[in-house]
Amino acid sequence: MANTSDPGESNPSLQNYAITASAVKLASLGLITCASLLGNIVLSLLVLKDRSLHKAPYYFLLDLCAADIIRAAVCFPFVMISIDNGSVWSYSILSCKIVAFMAVLFCFHIAFLLFCVSVTRYMAIAHHRFYSKRMTLWTCVAVICMVWTLSVAMAFPPVFDVGTYKFIREEEQCVFEHRYVKANDTLGFMLMLAVIVGTTHVVYVKMLCFVYDHRKMKPAQLVPAISQNWTFHGPGATGQAAANWIAGFGRGPTPPTLVGIRQASHNANRRLLVLDEFKMEKRIGKMYYMITLVFLLFWAPYIASCYIRVFVKGNAIPQVYLTAAVWLTFAQAGANPIICFIFNKELRMRFRACFPCCLTTQTPMEPFCVI
Secondary structure, eight states: OOOOSOHHHHOHHHHHHHHHHHHHHHHHHHHHHHHHHHHHHHHHHHHHHOGGGOSHHHHHHHHHHHHHHHHHHHHHHHHHHHHHTTSOOOSOHHHHHHHHHHHHHHHHHHHHHHHHHHHHHHHHHHSHHHHHHHOOHHHHHHHHHHHHHHHHHHHSGGGGTSSOEEEETTTTEEEEOOOOGGGOSOHHHHHHHHHHHHHHHHHHHHHHHHHHHTTTOOOOOOOOOOOSSOOOOSTTHHHHHHHHHHTTOOOSSOOGGGTTOOOOOOOTTHHHHHHHHHHHHHHHHHHHHHHHHHHHHHHHHHHHHHHHHHHSTTOOOOHHHHHHHHHHHHHHHHHHHHHHHHHOHHHHHHHHHHOGGGSOOOOOOOOOOOO
């Protein structure tokens, strides 16, 4: 009589391996979820609480944190439930589409947002005067609304079966179903994501080239005209001397034609302030580039597996590789706060100022004497 029992029941080693793998997946995803929620909430509270961080780059960072919080709180628990149920989706098809829509929405959201941030970083470095005048709160709100609109436009069509949202057992999640290219309708979405990420890096390379080209530029030396008795020669000499005096560079007595006009005090530290602003913009740009680079590194294995399934017919991707690639995309949601605190000195300083209770400091001992 043939044995018709389940192979998992007849092989205890495979059953133990499946149980161990599920436990590792649940533990790792739970750790990622907690780290993502804690880090992004702390970073969001810091930006909201400290008024010195109410600036354009930190508004974008606040939106990035909000998206990661929602993704970790909404999408990750469904993955954990599917793992606990034996890699089975136990809810309706509509709920699977909604969860998949949100997962794809947040993926395109961070891609579009990082591209817009790269453009603003280039403007802050190369055209700082224009950036400081135009990059207001309402401009940031408009950019963020545009990013969410584009993200919804990219993630919404598969809800109406333009592309397919389906529970993928190998990935433990509801997401795009990537079929072979002849029967595939998700290739355009993957190409769009690759183009956005590639263009973002091109903008950062252009910004790096700009900084490299201007690293040895010397400040313009202003040599003002000086006179003790206001006797100048040549066309426009008297007007130029008067302008120098008003700007704070004049010496000697007040010109007769400028009696009653206050002389401006020349701030010798103005150039140092400009250099400090430039260094701060460079630090923020470095922080955002590291976020972009980590996004690329964490998503690249999964995107590569998607392209393999699209272009290579009948190719079986190893389950270990696919699981690791999917879990890297989950880990990206918790990596951004760590990157921000590592590469941004201003955030670390403001964190120490706003949350002193989180710092372990030793209480200085009082001097005493023995009687």
